[in-house]
Amino acid sequence: MQRNEAPGGKAESILTAAKRAFLAGGFGAVSMDTIAREAGVSKATVYAHFGSKEELFGAVIGRECELYFAPFSAGELDPRDVRASLTVLGRRFLELVLAPDAIALHRIILGEVTRFPALGQVFWSAGPERQRARIEAFLRSAAASGALSLPDTWLAAEHFVSLVRGEIHLRQVLRVESPAGEREIALAVAGAVDTFVRAFAR
């Protein structure tokens, strides 16, 4: 009769509780007591599954990166209608990176990357690197179809991502404005696509 006994046993419920706690407060502000209590197990059980707080933290964050960023896709887009396709792509991207959990993950990892250098690489590979690769694949097809004129697709992908992310992402992670709604996202994407198309449309 534990509080948060998830399907898959106690290991899973520990990971779930740890995820919530770490994402909400970071590494330092969370105690193993809290995690154990919230998972509905004893502290000794936590240590039976994860040798230390560091190990648990690494497991949680690594898994979150994989789970969270895996679904991003640049498929089902028409390479000839670049404007519409880039808008959809930009929207998918921005919605993903502005989601509350993604923002929290971003904050935690940056704050702890000095103590956990491996996490920076994990995050980079799971998120930005993959997103950029998929976006580049689309840009390549759009260039092949003649709709875009791209001197360097790799760099163009970086610029597209940067334009879409803009400053709204930074404002969100810094908490200087309330979470972005659909309208703000649509507006930011539209502006980014405009500029990108101005630069690279044939």
Added chain:
Amino acid sequence: MQRNEAPGGKAESILTAAKRAFLAGGFGAVSMDTIAREAGVSKATVYAHFGSKEELFGAVIGRECELYFAPFSAGELDPRDVRASLTVLGRRFLELVLAPDAIALHRIILGEVTRFPALGQVFWSAGPERQRARIEAFLRSAAASGALSLPDTWLAAEHFVSLVRGEIHLRQVLRVESPAGEREIALAVAGAVDTFVRAFAR
């Protein structure tokens, strides 16, 4: 005969030591003992000047934001030679935000903004907001001189900043690559200016 007695007295040496410690390890990984030892004073002296660890942290970070980002300027640029001017501007911007202290500051603030919400605003006002405003001022003059065609100078400033920052900044804060040298900075700026000029040159 203290270890780090800075000119200006003990308060200053405490701030200096605290700055080094916090920037290197964040809030949680640093103890008041460490700071006191490194400043060459007793812990009681630290508490005589700053009522709590939180207060000291806030003082350090707030001061660092002001000191560090104040010098950024968009002056002494020729509005008619946009390509050269934007290159200089982009270089100043990127060198500033990629400097080791700026990167460390960025990490700390993002990691602790949940616990210290005010710091996000302080950082934003001192850094990104100011930089963007000054860059926009230049863009406005360039548009007035007829060299650029900008439908929205505010948005154009955001896009310029985003293009210049690119992904190199993210790679640096995530520690997935070694600190950027002059060549990488010059390359990133050149690419960003190219794209921006393609989009907005008259």
Added chain:
DNA sequence: GTCTATACAGTGATAGAC
């Protein structure tokens, strides 16, 4: 594997002498 109970180190903060 899981629990209760506890060891042990390190933390932020303070009292009291000077």
Added chain:
DNA sequence: GTCTATCACTGTATAGAC
């Protein structure tokens, strides 16, 4: 203001019973 010495507390981690 500054020091030394100390407090009260919380944190991680583990021993031992089941």
